[in-house]
Amino acid sequence: DVKVTQSSRYLVKRTGEKVFLECVQDMDHENMFWYRQDPGLGLRLIYFSYDVKMKEKGDIPEGYSVSREKKERFSLILESASTNQTSMYLCASSLPRPGGGGGYTFGSGTRLTVV
């Protein structure tokens, strides 16, 4: 069963900590994405990557960075966690053109609380 795996389901971190959210996919997908989901705001794109060592800013990249050293792994980094980064974080992957194929495959999400 193909999947996208996020390393933690729930995470509690302190303000100012550096936080790593890991995402691994086993489908050999080129594209990987990080979204956050907040009540009333829907899914908002943080960063995405279309290839190894490639990264692009999404709509809300401030306070985040990413790393893609291997095709299957896309890490989201909160350089100095703040309470406004408390959210549900979703990782997704896709083939290069998801319009004609099966769309995005999502991980099960990481609910991060920053205290």
Next chain:
Amino acid sequence: ILNVEQSPQSLHVQEGDSTNFTCSFPSSNFYALHWYRWETAKSPEALFVMTLNGDEKKKGRISATLNTKEGYSYLYIKGSQPEDSATYLCAFYSGNTPLVFGKGTRLSVIA
């Protein structure tokens, strides 16, 4: 930023009722329209990927239609069941940027 609107924001229906909700998206630079179902404590899963104007897709009791010229898609659920309770997301794809998601419609089916 592209605007994808979904309505209603939430919906409560009785078991057995049929229901539908709407996704509005830009009518220009259209490549595909996606529908996802997101159940609580699970990952969003793809329901449909629609690319052609007038397209209709069906999966069991769920179906969707697409009008790319006027920029809307409808999702229909026939004979709603409690297991249909979920948030339904639509997403617009222009072909050269990541999917842009609507805020979703949260459906609750009451037994």
